[in-house]
Amino acid sequence: MKILAFGEVMLRYTVPEHMLLEQSDIVRMSTVGTGVNLLGSLSHLGYRTSMITQVPDNSLGKKVVADLRRLGISDEFVGYTGGHLGSFFVELGHGSRPERVTYQDRLSSSFCITDANAYDFESELADADYIHICGIALSLTEKTRDAALKLAKLAHEKGVKVCFDFNYRMSLNEDNSHLMMKKLYQEMLQYADVVFGSKRDLTDLLDYDDAKDADLYAKFTSDYNIDYFAGSSRSSDEHKKYFQGFISHGGELYKSKPREIRILDRIGSGDAFASGVITGLIEDWNFENTLKFAVANSVLTQEALNDTPLFDKEDVFSYLECDGKNELIR
Amino acid sequence: MKILAFGEVMLRYTVPEHMLLEQSDIVRMSTVGTGVNLLGSLSHLGYRTSMITQVPDNSLGKKVVADLRRLGISDEFVGYTGGHLGSFFVELGHGSRPERVTYQDRLSSSFCITDANAYDFESELADADYIHICGIALSLTEKTRDAALKLAKLAHEKGVKVCFDFNYRMSLNEDNSHLMMKKLYQEMLQYADVVFGSKRDLTDLLDYDDAKDADLYAKFTSDYNIDYFAGSSRSSDEHKKYFQGFISHGGELYKSKPREIRILDRIGSGDAFASGVITGLIEDWNFENTLKFAVANSVLTQEALNDTPLFDKEDVFSYLECDGKNELIR
Amino acid sequence: MKILAFGEVMLRYTVPEHMLLEQSDIVRMSTVGTGVNLLGSLSHLGYRTSMITQVPDNSLGKKVVADLRRLGISDEFVGYTGGHLGSFFVELGHGSRPERVTYQDRLSSSFCITDANAYDFESELADADYIHICGIALSLTEKTRDAALKLAKLAHEKGVKVCFDFNYRMSLNEDNSHLMMKKLYQEMLQYADVVFGSKRDLTDLLDYDDAKDADLYAKFTSDYNIDYFAGSSRSSDEHKKYFQGFISHGGELYKSKPREIRILDRIGSGDAFASGVITGLIEDWNFENTLKFAVANSVLTQEALNDTPLFDKEDVFSYLECDGKNELIR
Amino acid sequence: MKILAFGEVMLRYTVPEHMLLEQSDIVRMSTVGTGVNLLGSLSHLGYRTSMITQVPDNSLGKKVVADLRRLGISDEFVGYTGGHLGSFFVELGHGSRPERVTYQDRLSSSFCITDANAYDFESELADADYIHICGIALSLTEKTRDAALKLAKLAHEKGVKVCFDFNYRMSLNEDNSHLMMKKLYQEMLQYADVVFGSKRDLTDLLDYDDAKDADLYAKFTSDYNIDYFAGSSRSSDEHKKYFQGFISHGGELYKSKPREIRILDRIGSGDAFASGVITGLIEDWNFENTLKFAVANSVLTQEALNDTPLFDKEDVFSYLECDGKNELIR
C-alpha cells in the first residue's frame, strides 16, 4: 500500500513554553504542511508514503527533506529548486487565550514557482494506490494549480484513488476571485474519490443552498460522483470541549460520538482526522470504527505538540480501548 | 497621549517548564515591576509611555533598559546610578500547587538609594497626561517615599492626572510602622485622581470600618476627593475560577461580570487590569466597556507567561468579540 | 531520626515540554528510583537519610551520586562498581494522551550485578531507625534478591523498622515464575513492619481471595504480623480526578477523603505517599492527619515535574491549611 | 547628533552551539540588517538613531520592531505593511570549517514592496545629521532603488551627510544587468559624502582600471566628489588572522595596523567598522585614532555572536588601552 501526497512543505517556527513571539528569541523548527502531516501520520500507521513537492536547493532544503525522511516519508519525488520555503510562526494558547499563527510569504517558495512540467507524474504514480492533493495548491499560483489539476486528472485516469482536501481559505491569495476558485474546485472534484471538507466549503465556495447535513452531503457526493465526503467539527458545553467527525457515503451520513478534548496545539487536527479516515478505507473497517479511529488520532494529535501525528495503530487502539482514561503507559 | 510611571524596575527570574528552583540551573530573565508592567501594556495599547526610575550603571543596567525599550517604554528619564537591582524568583504553579515568588534584597537597589533631588521631575512632567505612582515606593526607603510624594504633589499642581496603586504589603519593609505607613498613604491620596486597590487596603491600612463595598468606596473617594477607585477580585465555584473588576466613581459602584480564568502565571494581574482601566478613561468609554476591557486584558495576561501584558487593542477586542472562545487565530 | 533505603538508582530522561521522544533531541536527566524518591522526600521533610546502593565507577556514577547529595541523601553507603546504570525515558502526557515510560536494560546495572557480600549491612544499620526496601529488588537478579532478604532479616533482628514496598510488576524480569515471586515476597513480609501496596498485590501475587478491603487487609496484616499496611488509589467523576489513601492497622482500615488532582507528571506518586505515611509514623500523628499529609505530599508531587518530592513540612501544611486553594505564595 | 538609516530589516536564525542546520530543531532569532547593525552600534556609542524601513503588519513585525528599540534604535519611522520579512540562517564555523549563510526570499518583503511615496522622507530628514543608505536597496526591487535614490538626493539637497555602503553582490537579484547596476550606483554616488566599499567594488562594478590603492581611491573620490572612502580587509600568516581598515580622504590614503582576530561570528564586520568610522567623523578624531577605533569595534564584534555590535565607547577604549590583552573585566 503506497500513498502519495502533492503539496507544499512548510517550515513551522514554534515559540517555546506558551510564550508570545515578543517574549522569546528562541524558536523550535518543524517541517509540516497538509501533505506532510497526512503522510507522516500514514507512515506511522504502517503504510509506504512519498511526497511530491519542491524544496530550496540549499542547506535549508536538505534539512527539510531530512525531516521528511525522519517522519517516514520517502524523498524519492522531492525536487530541489529555487531558494525559498514558506513558513509560519506558532504561539501556543492557554485557557481562553487563543493559539496564534502568523504566515510568511509562500508565493515565492520553491513549490509555488515550479511548473507542472518539472514533475514526472507519470512515473511517480506508477505503483501508487492513493494520491492526496491539498486544495491550497489551487489557491497559490498558476503553476501550482496547473500541476495539481494535471496530477489529479492523470491519477484519475490511471485508477489511483484521488483524495482531495478543500482546505479553502480566501486569505491564501487575495488576487483570486470567488468565481475562479469555484471553477478550479469544480474541475478538481471531477477527479476526486475521497473528499475532506466542511459544510461551509459547499455553501460558501460551491454555492450550494443550505440544507440538512445528510441531504446536502448526499447531493454533493452525487453531483460530483464522490465516493466519500468526510470532515470534523467542534462543540463545547459549559465545562468541556469536544471533537467529532462524519463520513458521507452512498447518500448515507455516518457520525462519530463527540470525544472530549483538551487542546495543547490545534494545528493539524484535520490532517490527523483525514489520515485516520484513509486508514479505515484502506483497512476496510466499518464507518463506526473508522470514525472512532480518525477522531482518536486527531484528539491525540491536538493533545500533543506540533502538526504532524506521530501515533501508530497500537497507540490509537490502546487509547480507544481504555476510552482515553489511561494516565500512564509503561 | 503620554503616560509616565515612577517606580522600581526589577529583574524576574522564572524557572522554566513548571519546575521548582531546586530542579533547574537555568532561569529566564525578564524586566518587570508595577510601572514597567503598566507602561508596557499601555504602550502596546497605543500610547506613548516613559519610565522615571534608576538602574545600575553597568551591563546589567543596560540590559534592563534595553528591555524597557523593547516593551515600548521610553528610557529618556531613566538614570544610571549604583550597582544593584531588586530581583525575585518565580516558580510557576500547576493545578492546586501554588505559584511561588522569592524576593531578593531591593532596599539597596539603584532606585532605593536615589534621592528625590536626583530627578528632574519638573521637566519630566512637561508634556505628560498621566503619571502612575506605585505605592511600593512609600514602603521602601526614605528616599523613595520622599521622591514619590514630591512627584505626586508636583504632578497634582501641574494638572497631570495622578494614578496611584496601593500595592501595600507589610513585608516590603518591616521597619515601617502601621501608623507611619497610614500617614504616608494619606498624604499621597490627596494628590491622587485615580486609585487602584482593594477593600482590605481601606480597612486594614487606612482603618476604615467595614461596610458594604459601594458605601465604603463612596466614602473613601469622597474623603480623599478621588475621581476613580478601581480594583479586581477572584472567585471560584467547584469547577472553575473567575476574575472580575470594579470601578467606584461619583458615589456609584460599577462591577464587571466574572470571567472564567485558567491561570498560567498570576503575577501582574492587577497591573493588567489597571492599564485596561486607564485605557478606558483615556478613550472615554463607559464603565461597562472599560471593565470588560480591563478584565479581558488581565485574563489574557494571567493566561500568558510573565508579568507584563503584551496585548494590543485588537487582541483584546477580538477576544471579547468571541467571548474568549476562539481557539486559533490565523 | 535516620532512615535508610536499599534499592536501585536510575537515570530518568524526560523529554521537554510535553513532546514525544521522536520530536526532541534534547532530554533532561534526573536521578530517581523508589528509594531515591522516598529518601529525597524524607530529607526535605527534615530527617537524616542514606541510600544503600551501587553505581557505576565512572563520571556517570559520580554525577548520579552528586544528585543524591543534592536531594539531601547521604552517599556514605553508596558503592562504585561496574559501568552501567538502569534508565528510562519519560514522555509527559496531556489531557487524555497518557504519559509514557520506556525502560532501558537494568539487569546489567551496577546494582543488579552486586553480591550481597559486597555490602556491609551490619555497620550500615548501626544507627538507623528505619530501613526501606523496594520490592523491585526481589524481581531483578539473584544477587539483588539475596541482598534484599539478607538486609531485611538483619534489620528485623536488630530492631530497625523495616518498610517494604510491593512495587510488583511481572514485566521487570520475565524469567521469574509466579510461584517463585510469591515465595520471595512471603519471606520478605516476615521481616516487614510497614508495608506499602494495593489490593491487587494481595490477590494476584499472594493469592488471597477477594474480599472487602477492610477484611482483606486485616487478614493480611495479621497473617504476616505487619504493623501498618498502606496504599493509595485513584478515582474520577465526569469532570475531575481524585487521589486518596488508606492505612490498615490493628485490624482497622483508615481512609482519607479523595483530593482533586490535576496531574503534570504521575510517576513517583506512590513514593510521595509512602514518605508522607512514614513521616506520620515518625511524628506519631493520628491516622487522619497522617493520611491527609501523605495524600497532600503526593498530590503536590504529581502536580510538579519529576519523580522525587521536594516539599518540606511547611509546604505541605500550608497547602493543607488553604485546602489547596492558594494560587500564589510570596 | 542624530543618524538615520534606510534599509531592510532581516530576521537572522542562528543554529546554536556550532551545529549545522541539519543537526538542530532549535534556532535563535535576531533582528539584523546593514542599517540595523550600524544604528545599533551607533546607539551603543552614544548617538540618537532612527531606522527608516517597513516591516510586516503582524506579530512578527511587532517583534522585530521591539528588537530595534531594544538595540536603542527609534521606531518612529518604521512602517507596517505587507506580511513578509527577509530572513537568513547562520551556521557558525569552527577552525577551518567556514561559517555558512543561507538566505530566504527577500524580494517579497514588506521593505521590498513599498513604494518611495509611502515614506515621508522630507519630515524624517528634518533633524538628521547623517543618513546611511545600504547599496543592497539598489539591487532589490524597482521600488527600493527608487526610494533609495530619492532619499539620497533629498538628503544631499538638505545638507544631511549621506553615507553609502556599496554592499554589492550580484546574487541579490540575478535579473539585474551589470550596466544597470553600474548606472544606479553612479547616480547614488553623486549624492554620497561618505562611502564604504572595497577595491573590487571600484574595479568590478564601476569598471575602474586596476591601480595602486592610494591612486585608485584618490581618483574615485575625486570623480564622484566623495569626502571619505573607507573599507576593511583581512590577511593571515601561518598562525594567525588579522583585520585592518583604511580611509581615503582628500587624495591621501590612511591605513590602520592589522589587528589579530579570532573569529566567532564574522557577519557584520563591515557594519561594525563603518559605525566606528562614522563615530570618528562625528567626534572629529584624527584618522589614526578613527581607524584604531573602527578596527577595534569590528574585531570585538567578530569575536562576539550575532551581527550587531553592542559595544559602547568605554568598551572600545578599554580594549585599545590594554591592546586587547585583558582577559577579565570586573
Next chain:
Amino acid sequence: MKILAFGEVMLRYTVPEHMLLEQSDIVRMSTVGTGVNLLGSLSHLGYRTSMITQVPDNSLGKKVVADLRRLGISDEFVGYTGGHLGSFFVELGHGSRPERVTYQDRLSSSFCITDANAYDFESELADADYIHICGIALSLTEKTRDAALKLAKLAHEKGVKVCFDFNYRMSLNEDNSHLMMKKLYQEMLQYADVVFGSKRDLTDLLDYDDAKDADLYAKFTSDYNIDYFAGSSRSSDEHKKYFQGFISHGGELYKSKPREIRILDRIGSGDAFASGVITGLIEDWNFENTLKFAVANSVLTQEALNDTPLFDKEDVFSYLECDGKNELIR
C-alpha cells in the same frame, strides 16, 4: 551504487556547551555508531545506503530509526527486537582538557542479543555494491561475531565488496582472549577487500613484527589478499595539530600531506576518513585525490559537533579549493 553496513546503532548523549556531566541536567541525543557514521556520510556524498541492524521494539527504537532515515540511511533492513540500546556520554574538551567518553552497557542491546539467523542476509545483499562491517561486532557477543562472519563470507561469495574496519579495543569485552580475537580477525580478513586500521592493529592484534610502514602494510595486504588497507594518524608541532591518511595498495604506500586541524569533537574521525576513501574507490579517483578528499571530510567532521559527517561532495570540494581558508559561505 548501494552501500550496506552491519553494526550496532548507539545513542550518544552530549553534554552541551563544553560542560562536564556533573554540571548539566540537559543532554543532547544523537544516533551514531561506526556503520551509522559511515553510511550517514556516504548518503550525504550521494549514494544509496542501508543499515543492517537491530533496535529496541519501543518508542526509543522508533526514534533511533527515524534518526537513521533523517541521515539518509534506509531502514528497510532494521529489525525491532528486545528493549535495550547501547549508549555513551560525551563531555567535549577544550584546549588541553580532553574530550571524555563514558560507555553504558551494550552487551544486552538489541543488536548484541540477535542471532545470525534472524537476519536475511541473502536478500539484503541482493543489489548491494559494498558492505561495511565494523570489527566491534567481533568483540561483542557470540551472536554478533557469528553474524558478522556469516555476512562477510556470504558477501565475499556473492562478489559484494567487503569493507572491514579493525576498530579493535580490548575494553569492549574483557572476557575475550587475545588468541581468540586474533583468530576471529584472521577469519574475517579472508573475506575483506578494503580494510581500515592502524599499524598497531597489525603488530598488537595480529602479532606482526614491527617494520617500516610501507613494508609492513605490503606484507599484510599480500598475506590476506586485501585490495586496500587505509588509515589515518595525528601529529603536532609546537603550535598546531595535524591529521593525515594513507592507503596501501598493490605493495605501494600512498600518504596525504598533513592538514591542520582545530578539533571541536574528535569522535567519528576514522569513520569520516573511511567514507572518504570509499568514495574515492567508487569514483575511481587517484590516490592523491582520494586521500585529500578523505582527510578533508574527516577534518570538517572533527571541526563540527557529533560523530556523523554531514558534508556533501560540494562541501568537501569547495573546502579543498580554498585550502580550508574560506571563512564565510553565502
Next chain:
Amino acid sequence: MKILAFGEVMLRYTVPEHMLLEQSDIVRMSTVGTGVNLLGSLSHLGYRTSMITQVPDNSLGKKVVADLRRLGISDEFVGYTGGHLGSFFVELGHGSRPERVTYQDRLSSSFCITDANAYDFESELADADYIHICGIALSLTEKTRDAALKLAKLAHEKGVKVCFDFNYRMSLNEDNSHLMMKKLYQEMLQYADVVFGSKRDLTDLLDYDDAKDADLYAKFTSDYNIDYFAGSSRSSDEHKKYFQGFISHGGELYKSKPREIRILDRIGSGDAFASGVITGLIEDWNFENTLKFAVANSVLTQEALNDTPLFDKEDVFSYLECDGKNELIR
C-alpha cells in the same frame, strides 16, 4: 582529613554560548565563592569538607545548599538567615574580547549580616584539620571581619591549620581605608599557616618595599611566621598564554614551569591552584610535584566552564602523565 572553609556563598549567572547579557534572556545559575570553589575541589580530590556560612531562609537558600551538597560539601554548618544572597553575572570572552563580571549587592547578604556570635565555631572546629578563610570577609562588613578574625584566632589556638587567601580588592567595600584594611590583614596573618596571594598584596596592601620575589616572600613569611606562601601568575608570548605557580617556604622559593593555557572561563583559577597546593601539603608531596599538580588543576579548571574545579586526583594525574596532550579519554 577534614577541611573547613568560612566565607560567602554566591550565585553566579552565566550567559550561555559566549553571548552578552544584552543578547540573552536565559542564564545558567551556579553556586560559587572562594570557599565553595576550594572545598568543591577538595571534595573531588578525596577529602571531607564542610562550609561555614549563612544563606537565605527561603527556597533560594535551599537551592544553594543543595548545590553545596552536590559539590560534595557538607551543609552541617550552614545557617539559614535573612533573605538575600550576593550574586554576579558572567559574560564569557572569546579571542581578545575579555570575560566580564558584573556584581550585584552583597553587603546585605545573609552572610554579611550575620554576627560572629551566631556561629558555633568551637564545635565546628572540633574535628577539623584545616580551615580556609577568604580575605574578602575582612572587606565586607564589620560582622564578617569580626567573625573571620575570631574564627582564625580560635583555630590557631586549637592547632587547626589556618589557610588564608588575600583575595584583596579595594572595590569590595569602598568605605574601607587602606590603613584599616592593612591592620585587619596584619591581625589575620598572625594566625595563618598557609597564605595565598601575590607580590602586589605585599607591596600595595602591606606596604612592603619592592624586592626580588624570593627575598620579599622570605621576609614576609618570616615576619608573620607563615609556613607557606603560595600564588600563581600568567605570562604570554606572541602565540600562546601560560600559567604558573610558586610556593615560598622556609626562606626558599619554588616555582613551577609555565604551562600553556587556552582559557574558556578564567574565574576560579586561584581557588583551583590553592586546592591543589593544599592537597600537596596534606599528601606531603615535594614542592615540584605539588606545584605541577596545583597548576594542572587550575589549567583544567580554566579550560572548563564555571568557577568550581570538578577534577579528581586521577583526572589531574592522567593529565600530567600525557603532559596535557591527550585529546580523548574513553
